[in-house]
């Protein structure tokens with residue numbers, strides 16, 4: 440694996456800790472709520488009669504943090520660097536309202552997958568973009584042969600600048616900066632020009 444500059448390592452490290460921290464915090468709140476409310480709850484006429492309903496309710500309360508903390512997406516994310524072997528774009532139909540899909544809330548969605556050959560020679564498939572189909576400019580961003588970098592915790596997968604390029608995209612915040620600046624002028628992180 441490439442040796443990342445310290446500030447980028449630090450960015451990924453704190454991105455890993457954040458969902459874990461939020462998850463633990465939410466579970467503590469759930470536990471506190473459980474301790475404070477269970478006596479009253481199980482004494483209410485209905486739940487005293489049907490204990491299982493009370494159990495189910497608390498099971499939900501303890502499960503919710505799994506979804507709101509982002510811990511699932513945190514587990515599936517990873518840092519990668521390599522050369523694009525293939526770009527696959529799939530267009531699907533999604534709805535803004537998943538509970539009540541209607542004609543008005545339906546939209547076409549593009550998802551971009553990259554097959555990236557990493558330094559160890561193995562190719563892996565990564566989902567790098569998912570959004571409305573009319574954001575057409577994203578579709579030509581990635582091309583076979585481009586070298587890309589994605590940092591754990593970043594929303595972006597950036598194309599590494601070629602020797603002739605004068606601009607570089609920040610792997611943390613995604614904005615494009617003059618290659619000579621070394622550091623991103625928006626977030627201050629090292630630009631991905633350290634990989635030659």
Ligand SMILES: [Zn+2]
Nearest residue numbers: 609612623626
């Ligand atoms: Zn930046």
